[in-house]
Amino acid sequence: MERYNDYSFLLDRTARRVKQYAQYQFNCQQFGITVDQWAILKGLKQYADLSQKELAEYCGKDQPTLTRIVDLLVSKKLVERQANPTDRRSFVVHLTPAGEQKIDALSDSINKIRMEAWKKLNEDDFEHLKRILDTIYTNLNIG
Amino acid sequence: MERYNDYSFLLDRTARRVKQYAQYQFNCQQFGITVDQWAILKGLKQYADLSQKELAEYCGKDQPTLTRIVDLLVSKKLVERQANPTDRRSFVVHLTPAGEQKIDALSDSINKIRMEAWKKLNEDDFEHLKRILDTIYTNLNIG
DNA sequence: TTCGTATATTTGTCACACTAATTATTATTG
DNA sequence: CAATAATAATTAGTGTGACAAATATACGAA
Numbered sequence: 001m002e003r004y005n006d007y008s009f010l011l012d013r014t015a016r017r018v019k020q021y022a023q024y025q026f027n028c029q030q031f032g033i034t035v036d037q038w039a040i041l042k043g044l045k046q047y048a049d050l051s052q053k054e055l056a057e058y059c060g061k062d063q064p065t066l067t068r069i070v071d072l073l074v075s076k077k078l079v080e081r082q083a084n085p086t087d088r089r090s091f092v093v094h095l096t097p098a099g100e101q102k103i104d105a106l107s108d109s110i111n112k113i114r115m116e117a118w119k120k121l122n123e124d125d126f127e128h129l130k131r132i133l134d135t136i137y138t139n140l141n142i143g
Numbered sequence: 144m145e146r147y148n149d150y151s152f153l154l155d156r157t158a159r160r161v162k163q164y165a166q167y168q169f170n171c172q173q174f175g176i177t178v179d180q181w182a183i184l185k186g187l188k189q190y191a192d193l194s195q196k197e198l199a200e201y202c203g204k205d206q207p208t209l210t211r212i213v214d215l216l217v218s219k220k221l222v223e224r225q226a227n228p229t230d231r232r233s234f235v236v237h238l239t240p241a242g243e244q245k246i247d248a249l250s251d252s253i254n255k256i257r258m259e260a261w262k263k264l265n266e267d268d269f270e271h272l273k274r275i276l277d278t279i280y281t282n283l284n285i286g
Numbered sequence: 287t288t289c290g291t292a293t294a295t296t297t298g299t300c301a302c303a304c305t306a307a308t309t310a311t312t313a314t315t316g
Numbered sequence: 317c318a319a320t321a322a323t324a325a326t327t328a329g330t331g332t333g334a335c336a337a338a339t340a341t342a343c344g345a346a
Contacts, residue, residue: 004269005257008161009182013203014276015158018151018302021283027305034331039152045244053294065333067296072331089294089341114148117279125278126147126269133157135268136260142166156327163334170335177301208302210326215301232311232324 007136018117025113031106033076036061038110040069041078044095045103049082051090078102150279161260168256174249176219179204181253183212184221187238188246192225194233220243 022035033041043059044050050058056066070093073079078099081091094105118126165178176184186202187193193201197207213236216222221242224234238246261269 002254004261005254007260007269007272008165008257010273010276011154011158011161011201013263014280015154015201016303017280017283018154021285022151023304036332042288060152060159061332062334063295064297064335068332085296087294087342091295095236111145111148114151117150117282118147119282121275122279125271125275126150128268129150129275130153132268132272133153135263137157137160139260139262140160142164142167159333166334179302194324204302205304206325207304208328211302227324230312230324232309234325 021116022110022113029109031109033073033078033102037069037073037076037078038106040066040073041095041099041103044079044093044099049092049094051084051087052093054091055093073099152181164259165253165256174252176216176221176245179208180212180216180219181249182214183209184238184242184246187222187242192235192237194227194230195236196233197226198236198253216242 011140019035026033026038031038039059040055040061043055047055047058052066052070053063055070056063056080058091063067070079074081077096080094080096082094084092086088162178169176169178169181174181182202183198183204186198190198190201195209195213196206197210198213199206202209203221204212213222213224217224220239223239225237227233
């Protein structure tokens with residue numbers, strides 16, 4: 001069934017538009033961060049004070065990418081790197097008060113932006129999508 | 144239903160893995176091109192001799208990205224830019240014989256790579272996925 | 287203890303996405 | 317016909333993704 005090949009085009013195209021739409025709204029509303037930086041802030045909020053390796057894993061980024069995103073968040077004073085007392089190789093990434101505040105200030109607006117994509121779709125659609133994407137994801141495990 | 148927000152994480156994660164897996168196989172099998180370069184070659188094969196603007200549209204790329212991919216394909220001698228006789232602002236992108244040959248040589252292997260993702264999924268799943276992704280895509284039309 | 291290996295992070299390089307600005311050409315309008 | 321607007325392609329700048337290599341530290345085995 002060669003036409004199934006189209007899934008890769010559809011996936012790539014849709015993922016890019018989702019990100020582009022969100023970033024466009026972030027810019028219009030002057031959130032001052034990127035979509036990927038937001039994902040890291042949310043991860044920190046949810047799991048709190050992780051090492052970069054753990055944070056990368058939970059957020060689905062690789063470590064070099066996470067390093068660079070954390071660099072940007074540090075320069076915006078939204079997070080800080082703290083020494084890890086039990087392992088001097090690693091850092092603990094910690095939300096600053098400004099970071100906490102940013103999350104509180106943006107959460108509602110960002111939920112609204114995200115939900116724009118879900119118009120005309122329902123619970124069953126979500127379950128389908130989640131199952132199919134997870135299947136693809138595990139089918140392609142390289143390791 | 145705030146949990147629907149996860150669709151963006153799932154989409155991004157899956158699209159990246161699909162691309163990463165394909166690129167990994169491209170590298171192992173020494174195809175000598177990237178996944179995105181392949182998408183442009185296939186677009187040219189299908190539609191033949193388009194301007195860069197048209198090619199970008201059909202392939203779902205923006206114009207600056209397409210310019211750079213075409214640059215790389217030109218340097219690999221797989222395509223060439225030809226003057227457009229009716230509009231001196233634009234080029235016609237044309238597959239070279241080497242480009243045609245590359246497509247013929249790789250098509251079967253790439254179909255096989257693509258189908259790895261589809262294990263344990265069926266026709267209905269494809270229809271679901273296509274409908275849901277297309278709905279999201281059109282929901283987020285910025286223009 | 288010490289040597290070798292594993293791990294956390296960083297850095298470098300190439301490719302791609304998006305935006306804005308530039309250049310050359312074409313189309314329009316006054 | 318000249319001035320202006322629109323368009324195709326490019327370039328520049330920033331952010332992200334993947335991979336490999338480098339660095340510093342931790343851990344395990346001899």
